[in-house]
Amino acid sequence: MTISQRQRLMSTLRFFLAGIFAVLLLFPIYWMGQTSLLPTSAVLSRAPSLLPDPAASSLSAYQTLLATYPVLTWFGNSAIITAGSALLSALCATLAGYSLSRFSSRTAHGIAFVLLLGRVLPGTLLVLPYFVLFRWAGILDTHVSVILANASMITPFATFMMKNYFDDVPRELDEAAKVDGCSPLAALWFVVLPVAAPGIAATIAFAATASWVDLLFARTLLLTPGHWTMPVGIASLIGEVQTSWNQLMAAGVLSVLPVFAVYWFAQPYLVGGMTSGAVKG
Amino acid sequence: MAADRAAPEGADGSPAAAAPIAGSRGSGAERRLALGLLMPALAVIGAMLAVPLALLAFISLKGLKLGNLSQILRADFTLDNYVRILGDPGTWSSLWISILYIVGSSAVAFSLGLATALVINEKFPAQRLFRTLILLPWAVPGITATIAFLWIMQPSFGVLNFVLRTTGLVEGDVNWFGDPSLALVAVIFPTVWKTYPFFTIMLLAALQTIPRDMYEAASIDGANGWRAFRWITWPSIRRYAVVALVFNAMYVFREFDFIYASTRGGPNGATDTIAIRIYNVAFEKFDLAAASALGVLTFVLVAVSVWGFVRWQMQAVQR
Numbered sequence: 001m002t003i004s005q006r007q008r009l010m011s012t013l014r015f016f017l018a019g020i021f022a023v024l025l026l027f028p029i030y031w032m033g034q035t036s037l038l039p040t041s042a043v044l045s046r047a048p049s050l051l052p053d054p055a056a057s058s059l060s061a062y063q064t065l066l067a068t069y070p071v072l073t074w075f076g077n078s079a080i081i082t083a084g085s086a087l088l089s090a091l092c093a094t095l096a097g098y099s100l101s102r103f104s105s106r107t108a109h110g111i112a113f114v115l116l117l118g119r120v121l122p123g124t125l126l127v128l129p130y131f132v133l134f135r136w137a138g139i140l141d142t143h144v145s146v147i148l149a150n151a152s153m154i155t156p157f158a159t160f161m162m163k164n165y166f167d168d169v170p171r172e173l174d175e176a177a178k179v180d181g182c183s184p185l186a187a188l189w190f191v192v193l194p195v196a197a198p199g200i201a202a203t204i205a206f207a208a209t210a211s212w213v214d215l216l217f218a219r220t221l222l223l224t225p226g227h228w229t230m231p232v233g234i235a236s237l238i239g240e241v242q243t244s245w246n247q248l249m250a251a252g253v254l255s256v257l258p259v260f261a262v263y264w265f266a267q268p269y270l271v272g273g274m275t276s277g278a279v280k281g
Numbered sequence: 282m283a284a285d286r287a288a289p290e291g292a293d294g295s296p297a298a299a300a301p302i303a304g305s306r307g308s309g310a311e312r313r314l315a316l317g318l319l320m321p322a323l324a325v326i327g328a329m330l331a332v333p334l335a336l337l338a339f340i341s342l343k344g345l346k347l348g349n350l351s352q353i354l355r356a357d358f359t360l361d362n363y364v365r366i367l368g369d370p371g372t373w374s375s376l377w378i379s380i381l382y383i384v385g386s387s388a389v390a391f392s393l394g395l396a397t398a399l400v401i402n403e404k405f406p407a408q409r410l411f412r413t414l415i416l417l418p419w420a421v422p423g424i425t426a427t428i429a430f431l432w433i434m435q436p437s438f439g440v441l442n443f444v445l446r447t448t449g450l451v452e453g454d455v456n457w458f459g460d461p462s463l464a465l466v467a468v469i470f471p472t473v474w475k476t477y478p479f480f481t482i483m484l485l486a487a488l489q490t491i492p493r494d495m496y497e498a499a500s501i502d503g504a505n506g507w508r509a510f511r512w513i514t515w516p517s518i519r520r521y522a523v524v525a526l527v528f529n530a531m532y533v534f535r536e537f538d539f540i541y542a543s544t545r546g547g548p549n550g551a552t553d554t555i556a557i558r559i560y561n562v563a564f565e566k567f568d569l570a571a572a573s574a575l576g577v578l579t580f581v582l583v584a585v586s587v588w589g590f591v592r593w594q595m596q597a598v599q600r
Contacts, residue, residue: 212422
């Protein structure tokens with residue numbers, strides 16, 4: 001076999017393998033979407049059709065779901081909690097990341113340990129004292145309680161992400177601003193932050209995704225069904241709509257739409273942030 | 282700028298040489314600013330990590346199963362909860378299930394992630410699109426991935442059993458989540474689906490640090506395929522692989538969504554990991570004290586592991 005034949009064979013093989021991986025990757029999402037479009041009568045089939053049938057597809061599962069359950073309320077609660085958690089943790093992470101990047105290299109290792117520890121503790125371990133503390137403080141069953149819990153989980157990793165972004169911003173920039181008479185805070189606000197804006201956007205995208213997907217804190221800290229978030233609502237549907245799989249899948253599709261939208265725009269930055277946070281941090 | 286950043290420890294690694302520099306740089310104002318900027322993050326983490334952990338330790342030493350804060354504070358101190366937890370065979374079986382769950386899901390996710398990374402590291406049609414899509418599962422909420430797999434693996438009408446029946450691999454319907462001997466395998470499915478892209482991304486980043494000409498040189502020496510992987514690829518990515526495995530193990534150890542939403546630790550405790558057990562003891566059995574004791578023991582286990590990992594990482598960086 002000549003080298004070019006061999007290369008062509010390898011390229012074809014690779015394309016074929018990538019196809020298998022792509023199916024593996026996308027099938028659960030595809031199947032969820034496909035089932036959500038089925039009419040109820042077609043869901044429970046011993047021989048499901050792998051390809052969608054456009055003629056038989058309908059949005060009836062979505063209509064029934066929205067009419068029967070307060071899905072829009074859950075969606076709105078999720079949006080409020082996500083916005084609060086993302087902004088709070090991105091704010092803390094930006095300031096702390098700048099501080100770690102610029103000033104303290106000696107204490108950084110100690111702080112890194114504490115931050116990492118906070119990140120790997122099981123949430124189920126922390127939600128227990130949260131429950132007791134929040135009940136005592138009178139904020140159990142409020143959005144604030146979930147925002148605080150999410151922010152505490154997200155801030156450590158977000159801080160690492162921001163530190164790595166600030167490490168890439170040349171220090172000469174801060175120094176030049178200071179020479180020009182800026183105070184250190186003004187230098188951060190007017191000079192460094194605009195340069196680090198893509199990093200901040202990526203951190204907000206990361207934080208928003210991480211809080212949108214939270215089930216544990218919302219499930220435990222929100223008691224009134226009217227306060228529930230999308231994941232808690234979906235979890236409550238599992239037992240209830242025992243056979244209405246098309247409605248359950250419709251709820252699943254609704255829950256991924258916003259994260260996919262964020263993901264589509266922020267994906268290049270997220271990949272950089274995730275690998276740098278893990279490899280360098 | 283590199284010298285500036287390294288200043289407190291000395292560019293040559295000797296603290297003594299750098300000490301006068303650090304002292305003379307008017308560090309008072311800078312240090313106040315550095316601390317001030319850290320404050321919000323430290324406040325959030327302190328209030329939401331240090332205080333709760335202290336409270337957890339406190340509850341674990343109290344002889345009161347359930348109560349509000351003032352009742353807990355008034356109760357007597359006791360080691361009874363630890364005796365109960367350590368003497369309960371369920372604790373040890375949970376630890377074992379956690380280990381099986383971590384090892385099982387990591388092994389599959391790592392292999393799949395590595396295979397994907399090796400394939401998409403080379404040029405092929407639609408490569409860019411694939412790289413964009415690869416992290417998609419990471420953005421899917423755990424609960425959503427779980428319901429998708431609950432449906433795919435549903436015994437009577439699920440598409441997985443349909444495919445297995447059609448291809449003749451199984452005779453009847455496999456009850457994935459309901460059979461105690463299969464439930465752990467079943468929850469590993471969504472876990473792997475959601476975690477393997479992380480390995481792909483990490484290992485892809487590692488693969489891209491390997492210079493092309495190393496393979497060309499090896500190819501001239503007749504080393505291709507497996508031998509090239511064994512002697513060039515693997516040594517270059519091994520360190521990244523270990524870091525990725527440790528991070529993934531930590532993620533899987535604290536995993537809640539997949540198991541809670543599918544089996545809640547059952548059937549018959551088959552998927553009762555430590556993380557799930559803490560939750561069930563606290564919020565199903567309402568035994569806050571025992572759950573806290575288990576939580577404190579878990580905290581010690583995690584803290585020792587993280588400390589070891591950070592030390593190992595720092596030594597590896599210095600080498």
